[in-house]
Amino acid sequence: MKSKEAIRRLLKKKILILDGAMGTELQKRGMPGGVCPELWCLENPDIIADVHKAYGQAGADIVYSGTFGANRYKLAQYGSADQVLEVNRELARLARRAVGQKIRVAGDISSTGHFVEPFGDLPFEEAVAAFSEQIRGLAEGGVDLFVIETMMDIQEARAALLAVKETCPAFTIVTLTYENGGRTLNGTDPISALITLQSLGADAVGCNCSTGPEAMLAFIEAMKPYATVPLAAKPNAGLPRLEGEETFFDMDAATFAAHGPAFAAAGVNLLGGCCGTTPDHIRFLAETLRNAPPRPPVRTALSAVSSARSYRLLTRNQPLVVVGERLNPTGKKALQQELLAGKMSLVRQMTREQEQQQADLLDVNVGVPGIDEEKAIRDVLALLATATELPLVIDSAKVETIETALRLYPGRALINSISGEKEKCERLLPLAARYGAMFILLPLADGEVPETADRRIAIVREVYGKARRFGFSKEDIVVDGLVMTAATNAQAPAETLKTISWITNRFQAGAILGISNVSFGLPERNWLNASFLAMAQLSGLTMAIANPSMEELMAIKRAADVLTAKDAQAAAYIA
Ligand code: HCS
Structure with missing residues (x-):
């Protein structure tokens, strides 16, 4: 196994050339329809070795092992589910023997043919287990x-990536297939996929198959500004043409390779070909890109969260981001009863309403005394995966619930929250790092709710110091300014505003508040909440956890976005 560093060093020097099609090359060389390609290759080792060699000689830096469908679900269709280890091991060895030591062999993993929960019927952990088995064979x-x-299913891609991380962590490229409309079959767009996969630990992200070079170029261009990792592309040799039962790809090698410079300019870092491309296509491409300088990722971190179907940047130069707070049973009898009974109609209704009321993210908390919280979070996440496109904020007092949610959530989540309380902090930081989540840093310490801005700042620094050791940067966190009611301490709002100002201006991270605490115990709470929100926006607040059904609050938020120059030309205000 080559170290990640060795591959990263290479990527700094050049655009790495990937191989071309395997399936269509095998068909050309006599593989009949209806057979299991992997088993056929094992019976015809010289033929697949010949394809690998041809790609190596054409200039590929990396060839893919012929193990595309060598998982237990695909092999089961040919009665060979119990041969996963040996099929992968032998085909990987065969690729290595064919290309020698200088050319790298990537262990090729693809779909089981099932959608994974919450989008399909294959349980997530079963998908992880199936990929782990394949990965062991490849290793x-x-x-x-x-x-x-x-x-085509972001959740299946996540399952495979987690399987690599947990079985044999090595450099891993993840490429999804986008239809011409720019979404995968179950609706993921390239930027959301990039945010999800790069934060989960993919070493390179990109796209392959389905489209020709023109359409795929647009996906690379769209992803590049948000990429913290190298980008990969393997377009088909144009669009498929059907003749009877057979599929043909007509784009010749020179025309295909002529797209290379545009891909290089767009910032692709690994480029090869998918269906219909041949060793000639790769030879021309390698030649064309021989002296093309690689464009490394432009960022080292990105403040953004995603769902399976959308993403939200959490950068500081934009209108205030509203986290809808209603999916939380605390103090809500009806929601408590529904969650306890495993019913989902209120969750569905509150989700729809908050979306209509223009929440940007949804906070999700299922903590009710006596509930099986892990089951409840699973059920709610399964529902929300299709009921909303909004990215989620995972909110729980229980570490186990947060872990269950992070593992299953088909996007990059924001955790609400990690505080300075020693035990929680020690358990949650590694968890957040493992799943690549962003988190809200809550400046509480053991047995202490700090009253002054100075003390909050000290706790923020301390927790951030610990978070850095897990690889977090300021882009990965949003700091809570801590709101306490003005009813018992008249100075409380001022201390919060001072904290917010420090977070955004000095510390330079995003800042969030649970607005409504400020009015706790006072009458006419809406006016206090809305006024405080406007003041906090002036101090630099970037996100608020709030009830978007409060019209005054949302109206004041939009006005304050204009007055703090976060809504250029008042575009959102007017809309
Ligand atoms: N590597 C596979 C991808 C098919 S979409 C092949 O056959 O070239």
Whole structure:
């Protein structure tokens, strides 16, 4: 296994050339329809070795092992589910023997053919287990890295990536297949996928198959501004043409390779070909890109969250981001009863309403005394995966619930919250790091709710110091300014505003508040909440946890966005 660093060093020097099609090359060389390609390759080792060699000689830096469908679900269709280990091991060895040591072999992993929960019927952990089995075989066969390709379900791609991380962590490329409309079959767009996969630990992200070079170029261009990792592309040789039962791809090698410079300019870092491309296509491409300088990722971190179907930047130069707070049973009898009974109609209704009321993210908390919280969070996440496109904020007092949610959530979540309380902090930081989540840093310490801005700032610094050791940067966190009621301490709002001002102006991170605490115990709470929100926006607040059904609050938020120059030309205000 090559170290990640060795591959990263190479990527700094050049655009790495990937191989071209395998399936269409095998068909050309006599593989009949209806057979299991992997088993056929094992019976015809010289033929697949010949394809690998041809790609190596054409200039590929990385060839993919012929293990595209070598998972237990696909092999089961040919009665060979119990041969996963040996099929992968042997085909990986065969690729290695064919290309030698200088060319890298990527262990090729693709779909099981099932959608994974919450989008389909394959349980998430079963998908992870199936990919782990394949990965073990590939590792035994001596691959240098892994590639997860032609994925149409972001959740299946996540399962495969987690399987790599948990079985044999090595450099991993993940490429999804986007239809011409720019979404995968179950609706994920390239930027949301990038945010989800790069934060979960993919070492390179991109797209392959389905489209020709023109359409795929647009996906790379869209992703590049948000990429913290290298980008990969493997377009088809144009669009498929059907003749009877057969599919043809007509784009010739020179025309295909002529797209290379545009991909290089768009910032692709690994480029090859998918269906219909041949060793000639790769030879021309390698030639065309011989002296093209690589464009490294432009960022090292990105303040953004995603769902399976959308993303939200949490950068500071934009209108205030509203986290809808209503999916929280605290103090809500009806929601408590529904959650306890496993009913979802109120959750569905509150989700729809908050979306209509223009919440940007949804906070999700299922903590009710006596509830099986892990089951409840699973059920609610499954519902929300299709009921809303909004990214979620995972809110729980229980570490286990947060872990269950992060593992299953098909996007990049924001955790609400990680405080300075020692035990929680020690358990949650590694968890957030493992799943690549953003988190709200809450300046509380053991047995202490700090009253002054100075003390809050000290706790923020301390927790951030610990978070850095797990690789977090300021882009990955949003700091809570801590709101306490003005009813018992007249100075409380001023201390919060001072904290907010420090977070955004000095510390330079995003700042969030649970607005409504300020009016606790006072009458006419809406006016206090809305006034405080406007003051906090002036101090630099970037996000608020609030009830978007409060019209005054939302109206004042929009006005304050204009008055703090966060809504250029008042575009959102007017709309
Ligand atoms: N690597 C596979 C991708 C198919 S979409 C092949 O056959 O080239």
